[in-house]
Amino acid sequence: xxxxxxxxxxxxxxxxxxxxxxxxxxxxxxxxxxxxxxxxxxxxxxxxxxxxxxxxxxxxxxxxxxxxxxxxxxxxxxxxxxxxxxxxxxxxxxxxxxxxxxxx
Amino acid sequence: xxxxxxxxxxxxxxxxxxxxxxxxxxxxxxxxxxxxxxxxxxxxxxxxxxxxxxxxxxxxxxxxxxxxxxxxxxxxxxxxxxxxxxxxxxxxxxxxxxxxxxxxxxxxxxxxxxxxxxxxxxxxxxxxxxxxxxxxxxxxxxxxxxxxxxxxxxxxxxxxxxxxxxxxxxxxxxxxxxxxxxxxxxxxxxxxxxxxxxxxxxxxxxxxxxxxxxxxxxxxxxxxxxxxxxxxxxxxxxxxxxxxxxxxxxxxxxxxxxxxxxxxxxxxxxxxxxxxxxxxxxxxxxxxxxxxxxxxxxxxxxxxxxxxxxxxxxxxxxxxxxxxxxxxxxxxxxxxxxxxxxxxxxxxxxxxxxxxxxxxxxxxxxxxxxxxxxxxxxxxxxxxxxxxxxxxxxxxxxxxxxxxxxxxxxxxxxxxxxxxxxxxxxxxxxxxxxxxxxxxxxxxxxxxxxxxxxxxxxxxxxxxxxxxxxxxxxxxxxxxxxxxxxxxxxxxxxxxxxxxxxxxxxxxxxxxxxxxxxxxxxxxxxxxxxxxxxxxxxxxxxxxxxxxxxxxxxxxxxxxxxxxxxxxxxxxxxxxxxxxxxxxxxxxxxxxxxxxxxxxxxxxxxxxxxxxxxxxxxxxxxxxxxxxxxxxxxxxxxxxxxxxxxxxxxxxxxx
Numbered sequence: 001x002x003x004x005x006x007x008x009x010x011x012x013x014x015x016x017x018x019x020x021x022x023x024x025x026x027x028x029x030x031x032x033x034x035x036x037x038x039x040x041x042x043x044x045x046x047x048x049x050x051x052x053x054x055x056x057x058x059x060x061x062x063x064x065x066x067x068x069x070x071x072x073x074x075x076x077x078x079x080x081x082x083x084x085x086x087x088x089x090x091x092x093x094x095x096x097x098x099x100x101x102x103x104x
Numbered sequence: 105x106x107x108x109x110x111x112x113x114x115x116x117x118x119x120x121x122x123x124x125x126x127x128x129x130x131x132x133x134x135x136x137x138x139x140x141x142x143x144x145x146x147x148x149x150x151x152x153x154x155x156x157x158x159x160x161x162x163x164x165x166x167x168x169x170x171x172x173x174x175x176x177x178x179x180x181x182x183x184x185x186x187x188x189x190x191x192x193x194x195x196x197x198x199x200x201x202x203x204x205x206x207x208x209x210x211x212x213x214x215x216x217x218x219x220x221x222x223x224x225x226x227x228x229x230x231x232x233x234x235x236x237x238x239x240x241x242x243x244x245x246x247x248x249x250x251x252x253x254x255x256x257x258x259x260x261x262x263x264x265x266x267x268x269x270x271x272x273x274x275x276x277x278x279x280x281x282x283x284x285x286x287x288x289x290x291x292x293x294x295x296x297x298x299x300x301x302x303x304x305x306x307x308x309x310x311x312x313x314x315x316x317x318x319x320x321x322x323x324x325x326x327x328x329x330x331x332x333x334x335x336x337x338x339x340x341x342x343x344x345x346x347x348x349x350x351x352x353x354x355x356x357x358x359x360x361x362x363x364x365x366x367x368x369x370x371x372x373x374x375x376x377x378x379x380x381x382x383x384x385x386x387x388x389x390x391x392x393x394x395x396x397x398x399x400x401x402x403x404x405x406x407x408x409x410x411x412x413x414x415x416x417x418x419x420x421x422x423x424x425x426x427x428x429x430x431x432x433x434x435x436x437x438x439x440x441x442x443x444x445x446x447x448x449x450x451x452x453x454x455x456x457x458x459x460x461x462x463x464x465x466x467x468x469x470x471x472x473x474x475x476x477x478x479x480x481x482x483x484x485x486x487x488x489x490x491x492x493x494x495x496x497x498x499x500x501x502x503x504x505x506x507x508x509x510x511x512x513x514x515x516x517x518x519x520x521x522x523x524x525x526x527x528x529x530x531x532x533x534x535x536x537x538x539x540x541x542x543x544x545x546x547x548x549x550x551x552x553x554x555x556x557x558x559x560x561x562x563x564x565x566x567x568x569x570x571x572x573x574x575x576x577x578x579x580x581x582x583x584x585x586x587x588x589x590x591x592x593x594x595x596x597x598x599x600x601x602x603x604x605x606x607x608x609x610x611x612x613x614x615x616x617x618x619x620x621x622x623x624x625x626x627x628x629x630x631x632x633x634x635x636x637x638x639x640x641x642x643x644x645x646x647x648x649x650x651x652x653x654x655x656x657x658x659x660x661x662x663x664x665x666x667x668x669x670x671x672x673x674x675x676x677x678x679x680x681x682x683x684x685x686x687x688x689x690x691x692x693x694x695x696x697x698x699x700x701x702x703x704x705x706x707x708x709x710x711x712x713x714x715x716x717x718x719x720x721x722x723x724x725x726x727x728x729x730x731x732x733x734x735x736x737x738x739x740x741x742x743x744x745x746x747x748x749x750x751x752x753x754x755x756x757x758x759x
Binding site: 021025026033096099100101103 | 732741
């Protein structure tokens with residue numbers, strides 16, 4: 001255990017963050033975009049826990065923050081699914097390319 | 105009346121006539137506009153003659169030399185303290201002679217036009233244009249400043265354009281007026297460059313100052329003589345280019361092509377402009393700059409002489425073949441102006457050697473009289489016969505006695521038969537040529553013989569030759585009585601100028617011109633050698649006899665000679681194809697070659713560049729437009745890249 005340091009966790013979370021960003025920017029399926037957002041949120045959670053465990057082991061502030069983050073991520077996922085279902089009802093498609101009416 | 109008031113009124117009355125008749129007279133005084141114009145001209149002529157008399161006999165001469173006096177001089181456009189365009193009136197022998205000639209001939213034309221142009225719809229406009237022309241010509245001869253003369257030069261060109269194109273519904277008249285204006289304008293481009301060269305080196309535009317600086321040894325004269333282009337000094341270039349302008353206006357070869365076509369205008373206009381006044385503007389210009397030509401640049405003066413004699417002979421040959429009577433007179437004018445030019449060209453400055461100068465202006469004076477008479481007489485004939493062509497005429501001496509006599513007087517004058525006016529002036533010119541240049545002298549003698557021949561060819565063809573039956577043909581249609589030929593020869597308004605000019609053609613030769621006009625302002629005694637006069641007069645009489653034999657009675661002689669001469673006859677009849685050469689140069693070479701290259705450049709490169717700019721803007725805006733495509737993922741990319749940029753900036757700023 002003492003070979004795994006803080007930087008390992010941070011590297012993992014950074015990698016997860018950018019994988020999530022990449023997925024969000026390039027996936028066509030809106031559900032997949034949602035999954036990427038969850039990845040981003042979870043990478044931030046890993047960051048919090050790692051900092052909490054390695055820098056302040058006798059405190060629980062990071063863990064509480066992560067609990068809130070997970071709950072909010074779940075609520076946000078529910079709202080996003082609701083938006084996607086509405087969008088599907090209007091356009092019969094969940095392709096991100098087809099939702100382009102926010103333009104001149 | 106002071107000189108300044110007089111010399112303001114002399115051109116001022118005609119220009120007032122122009123403004124009044126064209127703006128108000130056209131509407132309210134249409135029938136009286138002729139009388140108004142004539143009256144203004146009469147007053148102007150009276151004042152001009154009085155001023156000239158006062159100059160020549162009372163105030164002009166100081167210590168035996170006629171002075172250059174300024175009636176008024178007004179600085180109009182100052183470029184710097186030393187260089188300015190002035191508007192002024194100068195009194196010196198040649199300008200005084202010219203105002204007398206111009207106003208007098210203009211008055212004769214005004215009176216004549218009362219009868220000739222009667223019934224014209226645009227009568228008032230005609231008289232207004234005549235006023236404009238007279239004003240421009242008077243301003244030209246009174247100029248004190250070389251730029252002022254250029255301004256009036258162009259004004260004269262415009263007036264000529266308006267008057268030649270007076271019958272604007274005739275396409276040939278419109279084409280002729282355009283041709284006259286373009287050819288003289290082209291010559292004036294050379295004139296302008298010459299003005300700029302001369303004024304640059306002398307640092308002034310004023311005539312007297314410029315002439316002084318170019319004839320007296322000094323810094324300006326050395327500077328202009330040494331500066332050169334292609335091996336010819338700047339002074340020569342300047343004077344040659346100024347002469348180019350004069351050659352264009354005076355119809356010297358090769359800028360003569362406009363003069364025969366200009367006969368499309370009404371005949372009194374031809375009498376005024378293209379015989380007596382406008383075409384001598386070139387001679388006047390050379391005369392005004394004569395000290396520079398004679399003292400500082402003899403090469404340019406030689407050019408003047410040779411161009412003059414060549415034009416003279418060229419025109420004389422062509423005139424022998426033409427059948428339109430006005431064209432014959434046009435070429436005759438060109439030939440006589442050639443005489444005036446080469447008389448200036450062979451002259452020197454000062455004393456006896458300056459005889460050519462006096463002779464040139466003497467010939468200008470007498471020529472104005474008899475040429476105007478010839479044109480006005482031709483106008484009377486055309487008015488009677490309703491045709492310009494010689495074949496429609498013949499035997500008119502029975503029907504037009506007054507015109508016959510005055511025409512004969514004018515022909516005798518131009519042929520140089522004593523004691524008519526032309527004899528004295530031609531003799532002086534020939535004497536001046538004999539003393540200075542043998543080649544020019546013999547060419548001039550030959551031209552004098554030709555002149556007598558073609559003028560009497562004209563005379564006999566109109567008044568003798570065959571019997572006139574035109575009036576019988578027209579009697580058949582009785583209902584054409586408004587302009588029937590039983591109106592007689594010509595109304596008195598047309599006969600009076602003819603008679604006055606005929607009297608002057610007889611008497612003007614006896615004026616001792618050397619007492620008034622000479623190259624240096626001193627009086628020159630007119631010499632008269634009877635023996636020298638023998639050769640040209642006898643040649644002229646022989647030529648007249650030849651013309652009488654060939655044209656006095658209808659015969660096959662002319663036809664046989666024309667057939668025998670073959671190519672020369674055809675060439676002369678077609679005016680030696682100069683017009684065709686010009687058309688070839690303009691259409692094939694300038695339009696066809698240079699024009700197509702210029703057009704290609706304009707369409708592809710200039711327009712292409714503009715199209716390119718448009719295309720660049722279009723594509724750039726297209727690019728910008730694509731930024732907003734409504735897709736959330738694209739916008740997310742923009743957010744993240746902006747964020748990345750800010751982070752990098754922060755990192756950069758912190759280290």
